[in-house]
Amino acid sequence: MHKRIDSLNFIRIIGMTMILLFHAKLMYGFSIGLAWFDDMISIGAIFVTVFFMLSGFGLRKSNRDLSIGDFSGILKFYKKRILSIYPLFLLLTIVALIFQFRVMDRWSETLVRLPIQFSMLHILFGKEMHGFLFNDNCWYISALFVLYLLFPLLNEIVNRLRARTKVFMCVVLWIVSVGVYFYCVYGTELTFLDYYPNPFLRVPEFMIGMLCADLSEEIGNWLNCKNPIGEVCLANSNRVCAEIVGAVAIFIAVALTLFYPHFKQETNLYGVIVIPCTAVVFLCMANWEWGNRIGSKKLVRWMAKLGLEVYLCQSFATLVLSLVKLDGGVDEWIFILLSVIFAVVVNTCFTRPIGKIVKARG
Numbered sequence: 001m002h003k004r005i006d007s008l009n010f011i012r013i014i015g016m017t018m019i020l021l022f023h024a025k026l027m028y029g030f031s032i033g034l035a036w037f038d039d040m041i042s043i044g045a046i047f048v049t050v051f052f053m054l055s056g057f058g059l060r061k062s063n064r065d066l067s068i069g070d071f072s073g074i075l076k077f078y079k080k081r082i083l084s085i086y087p088l089f090l091l092l093t094i095v096a097l098i099f100q101f102r103v104m105d106r107w108s109e110t111l112v113r114l115p116i117q118f119s120m121l122h123i124l125f126g127k128e129m130h131g132f133l134f135n136d137n138c139w140y141i142s143a144l145f146v147l148y149l150l151f152p153l154l155n156e157i158v159n160r161l162r163a164r165t166k167v168f169m170c171v172v173l174w175i176v177s178v179g180v181y182f183y184c185v186y187g188t189e190l191t192f193l194d195y196y197p198n199p200f201l202r203v204p205e206f207m208i209g210m211l212c213a214d215l216s217e218e219i220g221n222w223l224n225c226k227n228p229i230g231e232v233c234l235a236n237s238n239r240v241c242a243e244i245v246g247a248v249a250i251f252i253a254v255a256l257t258l259f260y261p262h263f264k265q266e267t268n269l270y271g272v273i274v275i276p277c278t279a280v281v282f283l284c285m286a287n288w289e290w291g292n293r294i295g296s297k298k299l300v301r302w303m304a305k306l307g308l309e310v311y312l313c314q315s316f317a318t319l320v321l322s323l324v325k326l327d328g329g330v331d332e333w334i335f336i337l338l339s340v341i342f343a344v345v346v347n348t349c350f351t352r353p354i355g356k357i358v359k360a361r362g
Helices: 006-028 035-042 044-062 071-103 107-118 136-159 163-186 199-223 231-236 239-258 269-284 289-295 298-304 307-312 314-323 331-360
Strands: none
Touching (some): 006 269, 071 307, 163 269, 307 314, 307 331
16 A cells, blocks of 8 residues: 655645745745845746656655556556546636636637647647646646656656666756756757746656655665664665765755855756755655654645645736735735635635545545
Protein backbone atom coordinates (compact mmCIF):
# COMPACT_ATOMS: atom_id res chain seq x y z
CA MET A 1 0.00 0.00 0.00
CA HIS A 2 1.28 3.47 -0.88
CA LYS A 3 2.61 5.32 2.15
CA ARG A 4 1.88 9.02 2.41
CA ILE A 5 5.03 11.17 2.40
CA ASP A 6 4.22 13.94 4.89
CA SER A 7 7.76 15.32 5.02
CA LEU A 8 7.17 16.98 1.64
CA ASN A 9 4.33 19.13 2.96
CA PHE A 10 6.80 21.84 3.94
CA ILE A 11 8.14 22.24 0.45
CA ARG A 12 4.60 22.35 -0.94
CA ILE A 13 3.67 25.17 1.45
CA ILE A 14 6.85 27.12 0.69
CA GLY A 15 6.34 26.60 -3.05
CA MET A 16 2.74 27.79 -3.20
CA THR A 17 3.57 30.79 -0.96
CA MET A 18 6.46 31.91 -3.16
CA ILE A 19 4.41 31.56 -6.35
CA LEU A 20 1.62 33.62 -4.81
CA LEU A 21 4.02 36.36 -3.69
CA PHE A 22 5.73 36.28 -7.10
CA HIS A 23 2.46 36.98 -8.87
CA ALA A 24 1.61 39.69 -6.32
CA LYS A 25 4.94 41.37 -7.09
CA LEU A 26 4.63 40.86 -10.85
CA MET A 27 1.14 42.35 -11.13
CA TYR A 28 0.86 44.72 -8.16
CA GLY A 29 4.42 45.49 -7.09
CA PHE A 30 4.34 43.58 -3.80
CA SER A 31 7.42 44.15 -1.64
CA ILE A 32 8.30 43.88 2.05
CA GLY A 33 11.40 46.08 1.85
CA LEU A 34 14.06 43.42 2.41
CA ALA A 35 16.28 43.26 -0.68
CA TRP A 36 17.22 39.57 -0.39
CA PHE A 37 13.61 38.48 0.16
CA ASP A 38 12.24 40.69 -2.62
CA ASP A 39 14.87 39.21 -4.95
CA MET A 40 13.68 35.74 -4.00
CA ILE A 41 10.09 36.75 -4.75
CA SER A 42 11.19 38.03 -8.17
CA ILE A 43 12.24 34.52 -9.18
CA GLY A 44 9.36 32.76 -7.44
CA ALA A 45 8.12 31.30 -10.73
CA ILE A 46 10.86 28.69 -10.49
CA PHE A 47 8.86 27.02 -7.72
CA VAL A 48 6.55 25.76 -10.46
CA THR A 49 9.53 23.57 -11.38
CA VAL A 50 9.48 22.22 -7.84
CA PHE A 51 5.83 21.23 -8.18
CA PHE A 52 6.54 19.31 -11.39
CA MET A 53 9.27 17.48 -9.49
CA LEU A 54 6.85 16.73 -6.67
CA SER A 55 4.33 15.37 -9.18
CA GLY A 56 6.87 13.00 -10.67
CA PHE A 57 7.94 11.93 -7.18
CA GLY A 58 4.40 11.16 -6.03
CA LEU A 59 3.40 9.26 -9.17
CA ARG A 60 6.53 7.14 -9.07
CA LYS A 61 5.97 6.29 -5.41
CA SER A 62 2.39 5.14 -5.99
CA ASN A 63 2.69 3.57 -9.46
CA ARG A 64 6.15 2.00 -9.56
CA ASP A 65 4.81 -1.37 -10.74
CA LEU A 66 2.97 0.11 -13.72
CA SER A 67 4.30 -1.55 -16.88
CA ILE A 68 4.06 -0.31 -20.45
CA GLY A 69 2.55 -3.68 -21.40
CA ASP A 70 -0.16 -3.56 -18.74
CA PHE A 71 -2.93 -1.95 -20.81
CA SER A 72 -5.66 -2.39 -18.21
CA GLY A 73 -3.37 -0.93 -15.55
CA ILE A 74 -2.53 2.04 -17.78
CA LEU A 75 -6.20 2.71 -18.48
CA LYS A 76 -6.94 2.55 -14.75
CA PHE A 77 -4.05 4.93 -14.10
CA TYR A 78 -5.30 7.42 -16.72
CA LYS A 79 -8.83 7.29 -15.33
CA LYS A 80 -7.66 7.96 -11.79
CA ARG A 81 -5.36 10.81 -12.76
CA ILE A 82 -7.94 12.50 -15.00
CA LEU A 83 -10.57 12.33 -12.29
CA SER A 84 -8.10 13.88 -9.84
CA ILE A 85 -7.69 17.08 -11.86
CA TYR A 86 -10.53 17.38 -14.38
CA PRO A 87 -13.38 18.40 -12.01
CA LEU A 88 -11.35 21.35 -10.69
CA PHE A 89 -10.20 22.25 -14.20
CA LEU A 90 -13.79 22.10 -15.46
CA LEU A 91 -15.05 24.33 -12.64
CA LEU A 92 -12.39 26.97 -13.24
CA THR A 93 -12.91 26.84 -17.00
CA ILE A 94 -16.67 27.28 -16.73
CA VAL A 95 -16.30 30.25 -14.37
CA ALA A 96 -13.70 31.75 -16.69
CA LEU A 97 -16.01 31.14 -19.62
CA ILE A 98 -18.86 33.02 -17.98
CA PHE A 99 -16.69 36.07 -17.44
CA GLN A 100 -15.22 35.73 -20.94
CA PHE A 101 -18.71 36.21 -22.37
CA ARG A 102 -19.50 38.96 -19.91
CA VAL A 103 -16.47 41.19 -20.36
CA MET A 104 -15.28 40.47 -23.90
CA ASP A 105 -18.22 39.05 -25.86
CA ARG A 106 -15.99 37.05 -28.23
CA TRP A 107 -18.63 34.44 -29.07
CA SER A 108 -17.32 33.15 -32.40
CA GLU A 109 -13.74 32.79 -31.20
CA THR A 110 -14.86 31.14 -27.97
CA LEU A 111 -17.05 28.52 -29.65
CA VAL A 112 -14.22 27.44 -31.97
CA ARG A 113 -11.70 27.07 -29.16
CA LEU A 114 -13.91 25.46 -26.54
CA PRO A 115 -13.39 21.80 -27.62
CA ILE A 116 -9.63 22.26 -27.32
CA GLN A 117 -9.99 23.99 -23.98
CA PHE A 118 -12.17 21.23 -22.49
CA SER A 119 -9.77 18.52 -23.71
CA MET A 120 -7.04 19.79 -21.33
CA LEU A 121 -4.63 19.72 -24.28
CA HIS A 122 -4.79 23.44 -25.01
CA ILE A 123 -1.15 23.80 -23.91
CA LEU A 124 -0.13 22.01 -27.13
CA PHE A 125 -1.76 24.67 -29.31
CA GLY A 126 0.45 27.59 -28.38
CA LYS A 127 0.22 30.68 -26.22
CA GLU A 128 -2.93 31.86 -28.03
CA MET A 129 -4.77 28.90 -26.52
CA HIS A 130 -3.33 28.62 -23.01
CA GLY A 131 -3.93 32.34 -22.53
CA PHE A 132 -7.37 32.18 -24.13
CA LEU A 133 -9.53 32.37 -21.00
CA PHE A 134 -8.63 34.79 -18.23
CA ASN A 135 -7.59 31.93 -15.91
CA ASP A 136 -4.16 31.71 -17.53
CA ASN A 137 -2.82 29.51 -14.74
CA CYS A 138 -4.83 26.59 -16.12
CA TRP A 139 -1.85 25.96 -18.40
CA TYR A 140 -0.35 24.08 -15.43
CA ILE A 141 -3.13 21.48 -15.40
CA SER A 142 -2.81 21.04 -19.16
CA ALA A 143 0.96 20.50 -18.88
CA LEU A 144 0.42 18.11 -15.97
CA PHE A 145 -2.11 16.15 -18.04
CA VAL A 146 0.43 15.74 -20.87
CA LEU A 147 2.98 14.42 -18.35
CA TYR A 148 0.36 12.00 -17.02
CA LEU A 149 -0.03 10.67 -20.57
CA LEU A 150 3.74 10.20 -20.83
CA PHE A 151 4.17 8.67 -17.38
CA PRO A 152 3.82 4.94 -18.28
CA LEU A 153 6.67 5.29 -20.80
CA LEU A 154 8.85 7.32 -18.41
CA ASN A 155 8.11 4.84 -15.62
CA GLU A 156 9.26 1.94 -17.82
CA ILE A 157 12.54 3.76 -18.48
CA VAL A 158 13.18 4.38 -14.77
CA ASN A 159 12.34 0.73 -13.98
CA ARG A 160 15.24 -0.37 -16.16
CA LEU A 161 17.86 1.83 -14.44
CA ARG A 162 20.21 0.77 -11.65
CA ALA A 163 20.60 2.83 -8.45
CA ARG A 164 23.84 4.58 -9.37
CA THR A 165 22.62 5.17 -12.91
CA LYS A 166 19.65 7.01 -11.40
CA VAL A 167 22.04 9.37 -9.58
CA PHE A 168 23.86 10.01 -12.85
CA MET A 169 20.57 10.57 -14.66
CA CYS A 170 19.47 13.08 -11.99
CA VAL A 171 22.55 15.18 -12.64
CA VAL A 172 22.29 14.89 -16.43
CA LEU A 173 18.60 15.78 -16.50
CA TRP A 174 19.16 18.82 -14.34
CA ILE A 175 21.99 20.02 -16.61
CA VAL A 176 19.71 19.48 -19.61
CA SER A 177 16.84 21.32 -17.92
CA VAL A 178 18.98 24.35 -17.03
CA GLY A 179 20.65 24.29 -20.46
CA VAL A 180 17.33 24.28 -22.29
CA TYR A 181 16.11 27.16 -20.13
CA PHE A 182 19.12 29.36 -20.89
CA TYR A 183 19.01 28.44 -24.57
CA CYS A 184 15.36 29.50 -24.80
CA VAL A 185 16.05 32.75 -22.96
CA TYR A 186 19.29 33.81 -24.65
CA GLY A 187 19.68 31.65 -27.75
CA THR A 188 16.28 32.12 -29.37
CA GLU A 189 13.73 34.83 -29.97
CA LEU A 190 11.00 32.91 -28.17
CA THR A 191 8.81 34.77 -25.71
CA PHE A 192 8.26 33.66 -22.12
CA LEU A 193 4.90 32.11 -23.00
CA ASP A 194 6.48 30.12 -25.84
CA TYR A 195 8.82 28.06 -23.67
CA TYR A 196 7.87 28.38 -19.98
CA PRO A 197 4.56 26.40 -20.12
CA ASN A 198 5.84 23.83 -22.66
CA PRO A 199 5.10 20.40 -21.12
CA PHE A 200 7.90 18.67 -23.04
CA LEU A 201 10.47 21.04 -21.53
CA ARG A 202 9.11 19.97 -18.13
CA VAL A 203 9.88 16.28 -18.71
CA PRO A 204 13.42 16.49 -17.21
CA GLU A 205 12.05 18.11 -14.02
CA PHE A 206 9.28 15.52 -13.81
CA MET A 207 11.77 12.67 -14.25
CA ILE A 208 14.10 14.09 -11.58
CA GLY A 209 11.21 13.71 -9.16
CA MET A 210 10.64 10.14 -10.30
CA LEU A 211 14.31 9.25 -9.81
CA CYS A 212 14.35 10.88 -6.38
CA ALA A 213 11.40 8.70 -5.38
CA ASP A 214 13.69 5.68 -5.67
CA LEU A 215 16.80 7.31 -4.25
CA SER A 216 14.88 8.61 -1.24
CA GLU A 217 14.27 5.06 -0.06
CA GLU A 218 17.96 4.25 -0.10
CA ILE A 219 18.79 7.50 1.69
CA GLY A 220 15.89 7.08 4.11
CA ASN A 221 17.20 3.67 5.18
CA TRP A 222 20.54 5.25 5.97
CA LEU A 223 19.14 8.33 7.78
CA ASN A 224 16.79 6.31 9.95
CA CYS A 225 19.40 3.75 10.93
CA LYS A 226 20.60 3.92 14.54
CA ASN A 227 24.14 3.27 13.40
CA PRO A 228 24.40 4.90 9.92
CA ILE A 229 28.01 3.81 9.40
CA GLY A 230 27.41 0.24 10.52
CA GLU A 231 27.80 -2.65 8.11
CA VAL A 232 24.10 -3.58 8.23
CA CYS A 233 22.99 -0.11 7.18
CA LEU A 234 25.60 0.09 4.46
CA ALA A 235 24.40 -3.24 3.15
CA ASN A 236 20.76 -2.14 3.06
CA SER A 237 21.22 1.31 1.58
CA ASN A 238 23.30 2.97 -1.06
CA ARG A 239 25.22 5.52 0.99
CA VAL A 240 27.12 6.62 -2.07
CA CYS A 241 23.86 7.81 -3.65
CA ALA A 242 23.04 9.84 -0.57
CA GLU A 243 26.47 11.46 -0.49
CA ILE A 244 26.56 12.30 -4.20
CA VAL A 245 23.06 13.72 -4.55
CA GLY A 246 23.10 15.53 -1.21
CA ALA A 247 26.64 16.90 -1.52
CA VAL A 248 26.21 18.17 -5.07
CA ALA A 249 22.85 19.83 -4.35
CA ILE A 250 23.96 21.40 -1.06
CA PHE A 251 27.29 22.57 -2.53
CA ILE A 252 25.59 24.36 -5.41
CA ALA A 253 22.94 25.84 -3.11
CA VAL A 254 25.48 27.16 -0.58
CA ALA A 255 27.92 28.41 -3.23
CA LEU A 256 25.34 30.36 -5.20
CA THR A 257 23.74 31.70 -2.01
CA LEU A 258 27.07 33.09 -0.80
CA PHE A 259 28.07 34.57 -4.15
CA TYR A 260 24.59 35.59 -5.33
CA PRO A 261 25.34 39.37 -5.27
CA HIS A 262 28.00 38.79 -7.94
CA PHE A 263 25.47 37.36 -10.41
CA LYS A 264 23.26 39.56 -12.53
CA GLN A 265 19.67 39.02 -11.54
CA GLU A 266 18.47 38.57 -15.12
CA THR A 267 20.50 35.37 -15.50
CA ASN A 268 18.23 33.85 -12.84
CA LEU A 269 20.99 31.46 -11.75
CA TYR A 270 19.81 31.45 -8.16
CA GLY A 271 16.29 30.48 -9.08
CA VAL A 272 17.17 27.99 -11.79
CA ILE A 273 19.77 26.12 -9.76
CA VAL A 274 19.56 26.77 -6.02
CA ILE A 275 15.85 26.39 -5.38
CA PRO A 276 15.39 23.18 -7.40
CA CYS A 277 18.57 21.70 -5.94
CA THR A 278 17.21 22.39 -2.49
CA ALA A 279 14.04 20.62 -3.59
CA VAL A 280 16.13 17.62 -4.65
CA VAL A 281 17.59 17.45 -1.14
CA PHE A 282 14.09 17.50 0.38
CA LEU A 283 12.89 14.84 -2.04
CA CYS A 284 15.82 12.59 -1.27
CA MET A 285 15.20 12.96 2.45
CA ALA A 286 11.47 12.28 2.05
CA ASN A 287 11.57 9.01 3.99
CA TRP A 288 13.18 10.59 7.04
CA GLU A 289 10.93 9.76 10.00
CA TRP A 290 11.58 13.11 11.75
CA GLY A 291 10.29 15.06 8.74
CA ASN A 292 7.25 12.84 8.43
CA ARG A 293 6.30 13.36 12.06
CA ILE A 294 6.24 17.14 11.73
CA GLY A 295 4.69 17.12 8.27
CA SER A 296 1.85 14.90 9.46
CA LYS A 297 0.40 17.63 11.71
CA LYS A 298 -3.19 18.38 10.69
CA LEU A 299 -2.61 22.09 10.05
CA VAL A 300 0.52 21.47 7.98
CA ARG A 301 -1.17 18.74 5.95
CA TRP A 302 -4.27 20.88 5.35
CA MET A 303 -2.20 23.87 4.17
CA ALA A 304 -0.19 21.66 1.82
CA LYS A 305 -3.36 20.38 0.15
CA LEU A 306 -4.32 23.93 -0.89
CA GLY A 307 -1.39 24.24 -3.29
CA LEU A 308 -3.19 23.68 -6.59
CA GLU A 309 -6.20 25.77 -5.64
CA VAL A 310 -4.06 28.67 -4.40
CA TYR A 311 -2.27 28.66 -7.74
CA LEU A 312 -5.33 28.42 -9.96
CA CYS A 313 -7.62 30.75 -7.99
CA GLN A 314 -5.23 33.68 -8.29
CA SER A 315 -6.85 34.56 -11.59
CA PHE A 316 -10.20 35.01 -9.82
CA ALA A 317 -8.58 37.44 -7.38
CA THR A 318 -7.15 39.34 -10.34
CA LEU A 319 -10.61 39.51 -11.92
CA VAL A 320 -12.18 40.90 -8.75
CA LEU A 321 -9.50 43.58 -8.49
CA SER A 322 -10.02 44.52 -12.13
CA LEU A 323 -13.73 45.05 -11.49
CA VAL A 324 -13.37 46.83 -8.15
CA LYS A 325 -10.89 49.69 -8.23
CA LEU A 326 -9.27 50.34 -4.85
CA ASP A 327 -7.30 53.33 -3.61
CA GLY A 328 -4.51 53.40 -1.08
CA GLY A 329 -2.04 50.99 -2.68
CA VAL A 330 -3.40 47.85 -1.00
CA ASP A 331 -4.11 45.87 -4.18
CA GLU A 332 -1.27 43.41 -3.56
CA TRP A 333 -2.55 42.52 -0.08
CA ILE A 334 -6.14 42.20 -1.29
CA PHE A 335 -4.90 39.97 -4.13
CA ILE A 336 -3.07 37.66 -1.68
CA LEU A 337 -6.02 37.54 0.71
CA LEU A 338 -8.60 36.86 -2.01
CA SER A 339 -6.44 34.15 -3.59
CA VAL A 340 -6.23 32.29 -0.27
CA ILE A 341 -9.95 32.74 0.49
CA PHE A 342 -11.00 31.48 -2.96
CA ALA A 343 -8.61 28.53 -2.62
CA VAL A 344 -10.01 27.54 0.79
CA VAL A 345 -13.61 27.82 -0.44
CA VAL A 346 -12.96 25.83 -3.63
CA ASN A 347 -11.01 23.14 -1.78
CA THR A 348 -13.57 22.81 1.03
CA CYS A 349 -16.78 23.09 -0.98
CA PHE A 350 -15.75 21.46 -4.25
CA THR A 351 -12.44 19.59 -4.48
CA ARG A 352 -12.78 17.55 -1.28
CA PRO A 353 -16.45 16.52 -1.80
CA ILE A 354 -15.76 15.58 -5.42
CA GLY A 355 -12.69 13.62 -4.31
CA LYS A 356 -14.74 11.64 -1.79
CA ILE A 357 -17.37 10.80 -4.42
CA VAL A 358 -14.74 9.64 -6.91
CA LYS A 359 -12.99 7.55 -4.26
CA ALA A 360 -16.25 5.96 -3.11
CA ARG A 361 -17.09 4.89 -6.64
CA GLY A 362 -13.66 3.44 -7.22
